[in-house]
Amino acid sequence: MVFYSSDSLTLTEHGIAIGLTHGALGGGHVGIFFNETGEQPRLLHLLWHQTLKVEPLPARGCWIVATLDIPPVAAKHLSAQIRAISRKLPKINYGIDFIASKGSFQGSKYSAPRGSNGLTCASFVLEVLSAGAVPLIQDQTWQPSAANTEWGEKVCAELLERTGDTKHVAAVRKSYNDLRLVPFELAAAAALPQDQRPVDFSTIQVLAAQAKAALETACPVMPQRIA
Structure with missing residues (x-):
């Protein structure tokens, strides 16, 4: 599992990397670095409610990245898919x-x-990666926690304050059952060699802590993000 600064990021035409930065509300934030045809790497990430963004490098804030280990044919297919999403930028709650x-x-x-x-x-x-036949986790092994409950309540309060959409907030509060995919878990899973994915919940916990430590070492100042 190797993370490095996004300042050193170079990608082949179909290369893909997963980026990790600090997030608000007590967590990290992740996104996808990809190559737009004939251009420099770009960042695709879901910042918040109905806010899917694509940005050129250098991205806002301090990021570490891990190159996604997938076969060339899969990389070609997935990179085309990511480019298409970055052009459509669908509204995602x-x-x-x-x-x-x-x-x-x-x-x-x-x-x-x-x-x-x-x-x-x-x-x-x-x-996005699952749709490109790149499964990362064994989701049936994920476990609830009190920390997830606390984080979920913060998210619901922020959603209500920003959107005023009581129906959506009620649905979010009711649905997640104290389960959460933490950005550090996702980043650590994506940084694994392809023959070690999809990964189970217990295995990823140590690796997620290592990903968090790598971010805190490279990016000691926390910018304000939501996810």
């Missing part, structure tokens, strides 16, 4: 339940499955 959101992307088309109320920055990356 912010929702925590990453189990209900399985299958959110069919190729480059986003459509929330029945029972899903949106994605987080981490489940957005998970679903």
Whole structure:
């Protein structure tokens, strides 16, 4: 599992890297670095409720990245899919339940499955990669925690304050059952060699802590982000 500064990032035509930075509300924030045809690497990430962004490098804030280890044919397919999503920039609600959101992307088309109320920055990356036949985690092994409950309540309060959408907030609060895909877990899973993925919950915990430590070493100042 190797992370390095996004300042040193270079990508082949179909190269893909997963980026990790600090996030607000007590967590990290993740996104996808990719090459737009004939241009410099760009960053695609779900910043917040209905706020999917594509940005050129250098990205705002301090990021560390890990190059995604996938075969060339898969990389060509996935990079084309990511480029298409970055051009469409669909409106995606912010929702925590990453189990209900399985299958959110069919190729480059986003459509929330029945029972899903949106994605987080981490489940957005998970679903994009899953649609490109790059599974990262064994989601059935994920465990609830009190920390997830506390984080989820903060998210719901922020959603209510910013959007005023009581119906959506109620659905988010009801749905996630104290389960959360933490950005550090997602980044650590994406940084593994392909023969070690998809990874289970217990295995990823130590690696997620290492990813968090790598970020804190490279980027000691926390910018204000939401996810």
